[in-house]
Amino acid sequence: MEIYEKDFSIFKKEDQDPLTEADLILHQTIINRLAEITPDIPVLSEESANEELQNRMTWDRYWLIDPLDGTKEFIKKNGEFTVNIALIESNTPVFGVVFAPAIDIIYYGGKDIGSFKRVGGKEAIKIQTKKKTTGIMKIIGSRSHQSEEFKQFIENYPNAEIVPMGSSLKICLVAEGVADLYPRLGPTSEWDTAAAQAVLEGARGQLEDFSTGKILGYNLNKDSLRNPHFLARS
Numbered sequence: 001m002e003i004y005e006k007d008f009s010i011f012k013k014e015d016q017d018p019l020t021e022a023d024l025i026l027h028q029t030i031i032n033r034l035a036e037i038t039p040d041i042p043v044l045s046e047e048s049a050n051e052e053l054q055n056r057m058t059w060d061r062y063w064l065i066d067p068l069d070g071t072k073e074f075i076k077k078n079g080e081f082t083v084n085i086a087l088i089e090s091n092t093p094v095f096g097v098v099f100a101p102a103i104d105i106i107y108y109g110g111k112d113i114g115s116f117k118r119v120g121g122k123e124a125i126k127i128q129t130k131k132k133t134t135g136i137m138k139i140i141g142s143r144s145h146q147s148e149e150f151k152q153f154i155e156n157y158p159n160a161e162i163v164p165m166g167s168s169l170k171i172c173l174v175a176e177g178v179a180d181l182y183p184r185l186g187p188t189s190e191w192d193t194a195a196a197q198a199v200l201e202g203a204r205g206q207l208e209d210f211s212t213g214k215i216l217g218y219n220l221n222k223d224s225l226r227n228p229h230f231l232a233r234s
Contacts, residue, residue: 001101010075018071023047026067026083034063034085041087046191057222061089064218066191070167079103080166086194091217096198098168107172107199115202117176127176129205129234136161140170140182140232149185149229171196174232175203182232185210190218190225196232205234 003022011019027047034043043063044056056062063085068074070081079102087095087110095110107127109115118124137160141150154160163179171193173179197207197216207216210229 004074004077004102018075020068020071020074022074023068023071027065030065030067030083030085034065038063044191046189056219059088059219061087062219064088064093064191064194066168066195069192070169073166078166080169082167082169084168084191084195086191086198088194088218091219093194093198093201093218096195096202098172098195098199100167100169107175107196109202110198111201113202115175115199117172128203129175129200130177130180131234133180137181138163138179140165140173140179142166142170142184142186147186150183153183153185168192168196171200171207171232174234175200175205177203177234180234183210183229184227184232185229188227188230190227193227193230194218200232205232207232 003020008020008022024047027045031043031045041061041063042059043065044053045065045067047067066084068081069084073080081102083099083101085097086093096108098107104120106118107115115127116124117127137157139154139157139160139162141162141164154162163173165173170182174182193207193216200207208214208231209216210231216227216230
């Protein structure tokens with residue numbers, strides 16, 4: 001937040017995605033802290049060096065983190081960015097934490113423990129996806145990435161309300177029943193979704209491959225960490 005509240009430098013990665021000093025500081029801080037808490041569990045981060053990724057296919061249990069999800073929202077200073085931390089076991093996110101520091105909201109949970117939301121210093125409340133749609137369907141749209149595929153998708157719901165949001169907060173809004181659907185028909189990587197998927201599954205929802213309907217799995221492809229297009233729903 002100290003970096004967020006001042007002028008900061010913006011760099012470009014090899015894929016031209018933006019990067020700030022906050023991404024790098026958070027990356028190292030979280031890795032160091034997880035090493036203290038769980039020294040026997042390896043960590044995979046969006047900002048991990050290529051050589052750190054070579055052994056990941058041998059891991060059955062590891063932390064998967066996105067130190068700063070929604071860098072474009074961080075740069076715009078609209079508050080819609082998060083820190084994502086997920087515990088992966090047997091290719092499945094079993095526990096996740098999604099923290100939005102600018103608005104002081106934290107979501108956490110997993111399929112076997114339920115999911116929760118805590119705002120500021122208030123007591124955490126249990127959250128759950130919508131049991132059924134009543135009235136106007138609410139569909140989450142990306143604040144920065146509305147693709148042509150998304151526009152075509154919402155043509156199937158002419159009366160839907162489009163709710164714009166950034167980062168993995170989009171999945172969390174489905175988890176807490178604020179929205180009905182979040183179709184992601186653009187590029188994402190595994191660290192973008194793992195923590196929020198755990199929260200969604202703890203809230204009785206699911207994140208499924210848009211083409212096959214199968215639940216998203218992790219660390220299954222040695223050549224890529226890209227996700228397929230997906231749908232988050234109750």
